[in-house]
Amino acid sequence: MALHVRGVLLPDDEVRDVWLDGDRVTFDPVPDAETVADSGFVLPGLVDAHCHLGIARGGTPVTSLDQARTLARTDRDTGVLALRDAGSPYPYPELDDEPDLPRLARAGRHVAPPKRYLRDIGLEVGAAEVTAAVTAQAAAGNGWVKLVGDWIDRGVGDLAPAWDADTMAAAVAAAHAAGVRAAVHTFSESAVEIMVKAGVDSVEHGTGLSPDLIDLMARQGTALVPTMINIRTFGGIAAAARPKFPGYADHMLALRDHFPEVVRAAHEAGVPIYVGTDAGGGIDHGLAAEEMLLLHEQAGMPAVDVLAAASWRARQWLGFPGLVEGGLADLVVYPEDPRRDLRVVRAPSRIVLRGRVVR
Numbered sequence: 001m002a003l004h005v006r007g008v009l010l011p012d013d014e015v016r017d018v019w020l021d022g023d024r025v026t027f028d029p030v031p032d033a034e035t036v037a038d039s040g041f042v043l044p045g046l047v048d049a050h051c052h053l054g055i056a057r058g059g060t061p062v063t064s065l066d067q068a069r070t071l072a073r074t075d076r077d078t079g080v081l082a083l084r085d086a087g088s089p090y091p092y093p094e095l096d097d098e099p100d101l102p103r104l105a106r107a108g109r110h111v112a113p114p115k116r117y118l119r120d121i122g123l124e125v126g127a128a129e130v131t132a133a134v135t136a137q138a139a140a141g142n143g144w145v146k147l148v149g150d151w152i153d154r155g156v157g158d159l160a161p162a163w164d165a166d167t168m169a170a171a172v173a174a175a176h177a178a179g180v181r182a183a184v185h186t187f188s189e190s191a192v193e194i195m196v197k198a199g200v201d202s203v204e205h206g207t208g209l210s211p212d213l214i215d216l217m218a219r220q221g222t223a224l225v226p227t228m229i230n231i232r233t234f235g236g237i238a239a240a241a242r243p244k245f246p247g248y249a250d251h252m253l254a255l256r257d258h259f260p261e262v263v264r265a266a267h268e269a270g271v272p273i274y275v276g277t278d279a280g281g282g283i284d285h286g287l288a289a290e291e292m293l294l295l296h297e298q299a300g301m302p303a304v305d306v307l308a309a310a311s312w313r314a315r316q317w318l319g320f321p322g323l324v325e326g327g328l329a330d331l332v333v334y335p336e337d338p339r340r341d342l343r344v345v346r347a348p349s350r351i352v353l354r355g356r357v358v359r
């Protein structure tokens with residue numbers, strides 16, 4: 001049965017009637033539609049632009065589709081109706097069009113340097129094998145490749161780029177040649193410089209961004225997914241590493257402390273920013289609202305820009321059209337105006353995914 005929703009539509013800021021006819025949005029009345037919301041603020045379904053359905057709590061790969069489904073439903077039940085999986089050790093293409101799960105933009109496995117990255121998560125390859133690995137993982141995902149651009153190098157005792165600069169640039173080129181976009185994990189200053197200059201499509205975390213690189217990202221349209229929830233864990237990482245790697249520990253703390261300023265500067269420069277939680281492994285699913293609040297409260301992004309970063313702009317970026325004629329029938333309704341008080345996003349009053357009421 002078709003659904004009907006009436007409320008203040010964002011971002012247009014107009015009271016409108018919307019009908020959801022199957023999995024399509026229409027502004028033409030559909031007879032006999034069931035009204036599922038008649039007031040409040042209506043947004044296109046939220047997006048978690050960086051999470052992992054293939055990594056279980058604790059950091060081990062999931063071992064069944066049902067485990068991945070459970071994680072996806074946790075997000076869905078908070079209003080996250082599309083997500084980008086930023087690297088999965090467990091393939092789950094079967095879930096791409098599953099009716100009760102969020103829409104999926106997926107990378108294949110993380111392409112990572114040998115013997116440095118999280119155990120059992122990445123496909124670990126030396127420089128000579130990077131482009132072939134990228135091509136293979138482009139085929140394993142559905143539009144994205146995930147590169148691990150840096151990690152601790154225990155020989156150096158600090159963060160270091162995953163491979164030499166030419167190899168990292170070739171990895172981006174290989175993703176583009178395969179017809180997909182490339183996302184890169186970076187914490188350090190050196191790796192993010194290589195990757196932004198190589199034309200990577202999205203920087204994940206990006207704690208090492210300088211003002212010059214931020215300007216370049218803005219000019220290129222390179223996206224930033226800050227994952228402020230993840231950066232909050234740097235204190236624990238530094239404490240655990242300090243006995244053996246004090247320089248690394250100090251570096252991580254400095255990156256963490258400077259990060260709200262980095263995100264603020266990126267937003268002010270016009271870098272496209274998206275909401276991502278990095279759920280999976282050490283971070284729980286279902287925290288998109290908390291990431292939104294961190295972007296607002298710590299990085300100073302205006303509430304309406306945070307909403308754009310979590311909803312209509314993120315959907316457009318990933319190719320999931322929102323509340324436009326013919327758009328996809330995903331929406332969330334809030335009882336109060338989230339632009340006035342962003343904390344409202346913690347408690348949607350209605351969630352509709354693919355034209356069906358979730359709650």
Ligand SMILES: [Zn+2]
Nearest residue numbers: 050052086278
């Ligand atoms: Zn991640």
